[in-house]
Amino acid sequence: MTAFTDRDLDILRRLAGRMIPASAEYGVPGADDEAIFADIVRTLAPAAGTLSPLPARLADAEPDAADPALRPILTAVMLCYYRDDRVLVSLGVEPRPPFPKGFEVEEGDWSLLDPVRARPRLWRDAGRM
Amino acid sequence: MSDTVDVLIIGAGASGAAAAWSLAETRMRIVCLEQGDWPRSDRYASTTRDWEARRMGEFAYSPNTRRAAADYPVNDDDSPIKIANYNAVGGATVLFTAHFPRFHPSDFRVRSLDGVADDWPIDYQTLEPFYAENDRMMGVSGLAGDPAYPPKTCVLPPLALGRSGETLARGFNALGWHWWPSDNATASRDYEGRARCINLGNCGGGCAQGAKASTDITYWPAAVRAGVEVRTGCRVSEIRCSDAGRATGAVYFDADGVERFQAAEVVILAANGVGTPRLLLNSVSRAFPDGLANSSGLVGRNLMFHPCAVITGVFDAPQDGQRGPDNWLWSHEFYETDPARGFVRGYILEANRGAGPAQSALAGLSSGQVTLGADHHASLRRVFDHTVGLVAITEDLPEEHNRVTLDPVLTDAHGVPAPKITYRISDNSRRMLDHAVARAGEALRAAGAHTVRDVTPLATGGWHLMGTARMGNDPARSVVNAWGRSHDVKNLFIIDGSVFVTSAGVNPTCTIQALALYVADQIKARLASLFD
Ligand SMILES: Cc1cc2nc3c(=O)[nH]c(=O)nc-3n(C[C@H](O)[C@H](O)[C@H](O)COP(=O)(O)OP(=O)(O)OC[C@H]3O[C@@H](n4cnc5c(N)ncnc54)[C@H](O)[C@@H]3O)c2cc1C
Numbered sequence: 001m002t003a004f005t006d007r008d009l010d011i012l013r014r015l016a017g018r019m020i021p022a023s024a025e026y027g028v029p030g031a032d033d034e035a036i037f038a039d040i041v042r043t044l045a046p047a048a049g050t051l052s053p054l055p056a057r058l059a060d061a062e063p064d065a066a067d068p069a070l071r072p073i074l075t076a077v078m079l080c081y082y083r084d085d086r087v088l089v090s091l092g093v094e095p096r097p098p099f100p101k102g103f104e105v106e107e108g109d110w111s112l113l114d115p116v117r118a119r120p121r122l123w124r125d126a127g128r129m
Numbered sequence: 130m131s132d133t134v135d136v137l138i139i140g141a142g143a144s145g146a147a148a149a150w151s152l153a154e155t156r157m158r159i160v161c162l163e164q165g166d167w168p169r170s171d172r173y174a175s176t177t178r179d180w181e182a183r184r185m186g187e188f189a190y191s192p193n194t195r196r197a198a199a200d201y202p203v204n205d206d207d208s209p210i211k212i213a214n215y216n217a218v219g220g221a222t223v224l225f226t227a228h229f230p231r232f233h234p235s236d237f238r239v240r241s242l243d244g245v246a247d248d249w250p251i252d253y254q255t256l257e258p259f260y261a262e263n264d265r266m267m268g269v270s271g272l273a274g275d276p277a278y279p280p281k282t283c284v285l286p287p288l289a290l291g292r293s294g295e296t297l298a299r300g301f302n303a304l305g306w307h308w309w310p311s312d313n314a315t316a317s318r319d320y321e322g323r324a325r326c327i328n329l330g331n332c333g334g335g336c337a338q339g340a341k342a343s344t345d346i347t348y349w350p351a352a353v354r355a356g357v358e359v360r361t362g363c364r365v366s367e368i369r370c371s372d373a374g375r376a377t378g379a380v381y382f383d384a385d386g387v388e389r390f391q392a393a394e395v396v397i398l399a400a401n402g403v404g405t406p407r408l409l410l411n412s413v414s415r416a417f418p419d420g421l422a423n424s425s426g427l428v429g430r431n432l433m434f435h436p437c438a439v440i441t442g443v444f445d446a447p448q449d450g451q452r453g454p455d456n457w458l459w460s461h462e463f464y465e466t467d468p469a470r471g472f473v474r475g476y477i478l479e480a481n482r483g484a485g486p487a488q489s490a491l492a493g494l495s496s497g498q499v500t501l502g503a504d505h506h507a508s509l510r511r512v513f514d515h516t517v518g519l520v521a522i523t524e525d526l527p528e529e530h531n532r533v534t535l536d537p538v539l540t541d542a543h544g545v546p547a548p549k550i551t552y553r554i555s556d557n558s559r560r561m562l563d564h565a566v567a568r569a570g571e572a573l574r575a576a577g578a579h580t581v582r583d584v585t586p587l588a589t590g591g592w593h594l595m596g597t598a599r600m601g602n603d604p605a606r607s608v609v610n611a612w613g614r615s616h617d618v619k620n621l622f623i624i625d626g627s628v629f630v631t632s633a634g635v636n637p638t639c640t641i642q643a644l645a646l647y648v649a650d651q652i653k654a655r656l657a658s659l660f661d
Contacts, residue, residue: 019501026506063501065494079182082486098175099337102327103452108290112298121276126234129252
């Protein structure tokens with residue numbers, strides 16, 4: 001299996017960091033953070049054969065989300081960034097899988113249905129075959 | 130194994146499961162051949178931290194993305210709507226979001242009422258007892274009294290409205306439009322050994338809680354207890370036929386790849402609206418040179434999908450995010466035909482949850498609501514947990530040029546030709562989609578959305594597969610009769626979405642299953658003269 005070269009990794013890391021930079025305001029690392037970047041590289045490894053060598057322009061240009069060539073990298077960056085504990089906690093999300101604890105959803109105000117209950121029927125009579 | 134079974138069912142999805150369970154009481158020897166395996170709920174997407182990534186990989190809706198051993202490739206390059214399915218015991222119900230609306234009575238009479246397509250040879254009243262039986266078997270949550278439907282009872286209380294539901298309800302109420310909690314085959318309370326929904330979200334990645342009624346945990350355990358044999362990892366390649374025009378059984382590759390023949394007195398096809406025509410077209414014999422049961426030339430034709438639009442609103446106030454069942458509220462305001470709208474027939478709007486953080490980022494990047502760079506964090510926080518959507522499911526009218534054929538080149542792992550899809554969205558559907566996007570936008574804005582975006586048509590939304598072996602009384606204009614038996618082959622039945630005459634404007638599965646129960650009931654009632 002083809003692996004990323006050191007040059008690819010350097011370009012990729014700078015690209016990831018520009019896609020999602022660290023933020024002091026939200027207290028979150030960037031996507032070039034060591035642990036997050038390692039996850040991104042692991043995720044993209046099976047595609048290294050088709051992605052390597054990464055074009056040099058990616059190292060410094062502003063990443064464009066609409067660029068089809070960036071799609072696999074963009075997807076991996078988002079999937080890996082948004083499963084990092086620090087990032088999830090800053091979003092108010094408990095860092096855990098949904099199962100088995102699940103989540104609470106409020107029952108809601110069923111009196112909102114009152115005007116609909118008062119409506120005449122909407123369905124049409126179709127007769128019998 | 131080559132001994133003859135009484136009934137051979139091909140496909141263990143929504144319809145195959147229902148028919149197997151119903152027929153089991155006859156004590157006939159029933160075998161179901163299924164190319165997939167029993168699903169493992171402890172491995173569903175929501176059991177692991179990387180659930181969002183797994184939903185795009187092993188639980189992707191497209192078999193061409195999943196490429197699992199159980200999958201067959203589908204050439205859908207010539208269709209703006211791509212096939213979504215799942216191949217396992219439970220079929221696509223393993224991934225379905227369990228939205229469970231019945232057809233309206235008018236859906237069976239579109240020619241008589243609206244002058245388009247054809248009437249069904251059966252009506253709502255014919256299916257009513259089977260809808261009710263299916264609701265009990267699947268454990269459907271809902272609320273009686275919906276003015277969009279004839280009176281019906283509900284098995285379990287409705288799913289919680291939640292913040293997102295309240296938001297949508299306020300929007301619909303402001304406009305004076307219909308809405309109601311959906312019928313949903315997700316248990317709102319513990320039911321028949323299934324634990325109640327705990328709002329994992331991710332219904333489309335399999336329900337680890339077992340609250341969602343995929344048929345591997347509803348019909349199949351009951352059918353297997355009653356003596357039905359499910360043979361997994363068995364891919365059927367063709368149905369054999371005698372010169373006298375009777376189905377003799379099916380050729381299949383077993384889990385070890387060994388080619389076998391299973392003889393049967395009765396063959397029931399339940400491989401879905403794409404898998405079933407594929408098998409019929411691949412079953413060529415002296416008696417049926419154009420494919421089995423295809424004297425009408427309609428096998429594979431009239432493919433219907435329900436072109437969909439997803440319309441999302443972003444709100445200042447936090448919503449439920451991805452927490453909770455995906456679809457839990459509907460509006461039938463624009464369901465019945467109104468000529469003033471510029472199209473015939475209609476559509477439902479179904480409520481659609483928000484997404485997890487990574488999916489919110491990816492969707493936001495596509496729509497331009499989320500940016501890369503310094504503003505990424507603020508832009509993501511504006512949409513994440515602040516988004517609620519509506520999905521418009523529009524009625525797709527049958528057109529013969531929309532069809533499933535056999536691909537001349539592409540095959541599955543066993544060399545069986547893959548299905549090829551040729552499909553165009555009709556002008557009527559386009560007008561309906563435009564109307565739905567505009568109306569859904571109004572509803573979301575009335576609910577307080579500050580930004581509304583849509584994805585139209587939803588390319589990944591080919592999850593409703595219908596019409597490719599239609600039902601009817603005229604053998605020249607239909608493939609099966611009014612009770613699912615092939616006009617041409619008197620011991621061959623079809624029970625999946627292929628038999629739909631028209632698609633209605635609602636999700637199809639409760640009607641597919643009600644039909645499967647109805648056909649099974651007809652088989653039981655007519656056993657003495659089944660092949661006359
Ligand atoms: C992501 C997703 C979401 C959905 N959401 C909803 C929803 O909310 N509401 C709704 O009503 N519907 C929904 N659907 C559609 C619903 O799942 C289908 O309508 C329903 O499962 C169809 O039932 P069926 O029996 O016709 O076929 P399926 O359930 O597709 O079962 C067919 C079975 O046949 C097997 N098979 C096919 N060919 C062969 C062969 N050659 N040999 C052996 N086995 C074979 C397949 O492996 C499969 O298990 C959704 C579908 C998807 C994919």
